[in-house]
Amino acid sequence: MGEIKTAYEKAMERVEKMNIAGVDLTDLEYVPKGHTAAAMFLDVKDFNVAAELGKYEEDNRVFVKRGMEETFLRNIQLPRADLTQENNKRAMEGLMAIKQDRSALQQIFSELEYLFHYYEQSLEHAYANLKESYSARLEQAQDALERQTGTRVKYDVERHPGFQEEWLRTQGQLDSQYEAVLAEQKTKIGKIN
Numbered sequence: 046m047g048e049i050k051t052a053y054e055k056a057m058e059r060v061e062k063m064n065i066a067g068v069d070l071t072d073l074e075y076v077p078k079g080h081t082a083a084a085m086f087l088d089v090k091d092f093n094v095a096a097e098l099g100k101y102e103e104d105n106r107v108f109v110k111r112g113m114e115e116t117f118l119r120n121i122q123l124p125r126a127d128l129t130q131e132n133n134k135r136a137m138e139g140l141m142a143i144k145q146d147r148s149a150l151q152q153i154f155s156e157l158e159y160l161f162h163y164y165e166q167s168l169e170h171a172y173a174n175l176k177e178s179y180s181a182r183l184e185q186a187q188d189a190l191e192r193q194t195g196t197r198v199k200y201d202v203e204r205h206p207g208f209q210e211e212w213l214r215t216q217g218q219l220d221s222q223y224e225a226v227l228a229e230q231k232t233k234i235g236k237i238n
Contacts, residue, residue, distance in 0.1 A: 053077070072108045075101065079112020086113075086139050087120060087132065094142040110143050117143075118231045123223055124161045133161070145238045153233055160230070164223045171215050179208045 050058075057074075078101075086092045094113070101109050120136040122129050137154050144150050180202045190198050202208055 071105060072111070075105045075108035076112035076115070079109040079114075080116045081112075082109065083113040083116035083120075083139055086142075087116075087135050094139060098143070113139065113143050114235065118234060121157070121227070121231065123164055123220060123227060130161075133157075140234065144234075149237050150234065153230055153237075157227075157230055160223065160226055164219070167219055167223075168216065171219060172212065175208070175212055175215055176202055179205070179211065183208075 057070075082092075082094070082097045085097075086094055098106055098109060117136040117139040121133050124130045124133065137157075141147055141150060183200050183202055183205065187198050187200055
């Protein structure tokens with residue numbers, strides 16, 4: 046019976062058959078290992094990044110670190126839920142473990158914390174403003190409908206499809222503004238040693 050091969054092994058065989066001379070394929074092998082190690086760090090509380098990096102030769106460690114960094118950066122997101130905040134914190138801890146210039150990194154992290162806090166405040170403020178303005182519009186429509194039908198009508202503003210649609214649009218606009226700033230910060234992190 047033949048040996049069962051992983052997708053990675055099959056891909057490496059295809060690359061070898063292409064006869065690509067002089068091309069260093071080390072990053073193709075070790076960057077994914079960094080992705081895997083970073084994912085383990087994010088999921089397992091007592092996972093030791095330094096010990097994991099110690100398993101690799103010095104030349105390959107650079108590629109493993111790059112994979113870890115990519116995964117950690119991808120996992121830093123705008124705080125849309127409580128779980129996101131915990132994930133951001135853990136990804137930042139991972140970056141602290143693999144980067145050398147921790148003071149520069151800490152500076153950017155404090156800027157990110159400020160960004161996240163300001164984002165949350167902006168969301169709350171936008172939601173309250175939208176709810177207030179939409180409530181006024183619905184109240185006018187409700188009064189007109191009550192006069193026409195002669196019966197009492199009550200709307201829940203937050204459940205109204207028009208409100209929800211407008212909120213999603215507003216939230217999307219805010220998200221795109223803050224995502225741009227977050228991307229800039231991630232680029233800065235990538236440049237830190």
